[in-house]
Amino acid sequence: MVEENSNMLLGTGDKPSPLRWILLAIQHVCAMFGATILVPIVVNTTAGADILSIPVALVSSGLGTLIYLVCTRNRSPVYLGSSFAFIAPMIAGYAIGGTGSVFTALMVVGIVYVIISLIIRVTGSGWINKLLPPVVVGPMIMVIGLSLAPTAISEIGLDLTTIPWQNLLVAFISFLATVIVAVRGRGIQQVIPFLIGIIVGYIVAAVLGMVDFTQALTANVIEIPKFYMPFMNYNLNFAAILTIVPIALVTMVEHVGDHKVLSEIIGRDLIEDPGLQRTLLGDGLATFLAAFLGGPANTTYGENTSVVGMTRVASTYVIGLAAIIAIIFAFSGHLTALLTAIPQPVLGGISVLLYGFICVNGLKILINSQVDFNNTKNVVVAATMLVLGLGGAALSIAYGDLSISISGMSLAAIIGVLLNLLVPEEKHE
Incomplete structure (x- = not known):
């Protein structure tokens, strides 16, 4: 059992030494680093524009984690990093409204999290499972992974008539190294x-x-990340909001799942203590701040939960130190230049696995939850979501000068929730 202040070695009651705190924090940084920097790289490469910044993503991750620790009263050893779902x-x-x-x-999205946390404080969290059962969440995660598949193929160059052998070799070695590890x-x-x-x-x-x-050779030792200027670089576009915000339904379920897994590891129910209302509040405020600075949405990182399980140290102080190290890394000009120079075939090779893993995680939710696909209602919900999400479906609504469009994953998420609530259960003779 972990001690009340969550800074002990699991099962011993002993405090880690300062040196071990630092080494453990570095392990957590390594666990979050690859995924956190990969989000801005993939987004920018796919969009063909500099939408996200790697240093800002690192700062957002670190500051977001510190905010989460404050909101949970230092009771939950969770690290927040860039979300792949978005x-x-x-x-x-x-493409709809610009950066x-x-x-x-x-x-x-962050505000939605905060609102939901306030609702849970009043009503409890039982309604979440009814609104977002596995038959809705599983296909949604599958759509997220599969919709990114063309990006991996394009990065390798497999969508071209001829492909340089160097691209194939680098992508294959990157893929193989990831698989072996x-x-x-x-x-x-x-x-x-x-x-x-x-x-x-x-x-x-x-x-x-x-x-x-x-660029790595000419970069400055210390460089200030390119933050967005508050209230100056933003514009309100309802079509973009309706395209992005519904994915919060999926990441909210991911949030609950990660906290349940961590609860089993540390022997204390985090859904009850510090409470889902506090953890969602911390996640929401972290995402709001990240976007305010020009960074990607934050989410709980299963990689860091695994580190807690392996090291048997559930220390919020270690998590906080890892967050500070991530922020320090963000101001390294040489590191940023090296990361920016990663060749696309390298990203393509590991993305084949990464996006496949995301899809399979959705499938695992369906299997582990024993979703009954002999039940026609479940088939209707899952099948409709997969076709809408992967088929490029879009729904546009125009009223006067106002035009709103919902497409792809967001449309699939909304329709999936509605179908699950409205389609009656199958009657058996």
Whole structure:
């Protein structure tokens, strides 16, 4: 059982030494680093524009985690990082209303979290499972993963008539390194397969002359991240909001699931103490601040939960120190330049696995929850969501000069929730 202030070694009651605190914090940074920096890289590459900044994503992650710890009264050792669920919606939102509308919509996502946390404080959390059962959440996560699949193929170059052999080799080695670490890795290695895959692929690409180190050599030791200017760089676009905000339904369920897993590890129900109302409040305020600064939405990181399980240290002080280290990294000009120079085939190789993992996680939810697909209602809900989400469906509503469009994953999420609530249960003879 973990001690009340969540800063002890699990099952012992002993405090970690200061040196071990630092080493544990570095492990947490390694666990979150690959995924957190990958979100802005993928978004920018796919959209063909600089929508997100790697340093701002790191600052958002660190500050968001510190806000979460404050909101949960230092009672929940959770790390927040960039959310993959919002990658495709952010790209779609950018196409609709530009960069400013993306961050405005993400701020609304944070506000939605805060509102839901206040509702839970009054009514409890039982209604969440009724609104978002596994038959809705599973297909939604599958759509998120599969909708990103063309990005991985494009990054490798497999969508072209001819592809340079260097691209294939680098993508294959990146893919293979990630697979080997994910399957055979031990300890911290098993938590950071994508980070190791990036490093291995990066080295091979550099040997083949595919990396331009010019910016890394000329970068300043300390560089200020390019934050958005509050109240100046944003614009309100309702179509972008309706495209991005519904994904909060999925990430909210992900939030609950991660806290349940961590509860089992530390032997204390985080849904009750500090309470879902506090954890959602922290997550929502963290996402609002991230978007306010020009960063991606935050979410709870399962990778860091795994680190807690492996190290047997559920210390919120370690999590807070990891957040501070992430913020410090964001001001390193050389690090930012090196990350920006990652070749696309490296990203493509690991993304084949990454996006597949996201999809399979949705499938695992359906399997673990034993969703009955002999029940026609469940088939109707899941099938409709998959077709709408992957088929590029879009619904536009025009009223006077106001035009609102809902498409892709957001449309699938909304329709899935409505179908589950409105379609009657199947009657048996």
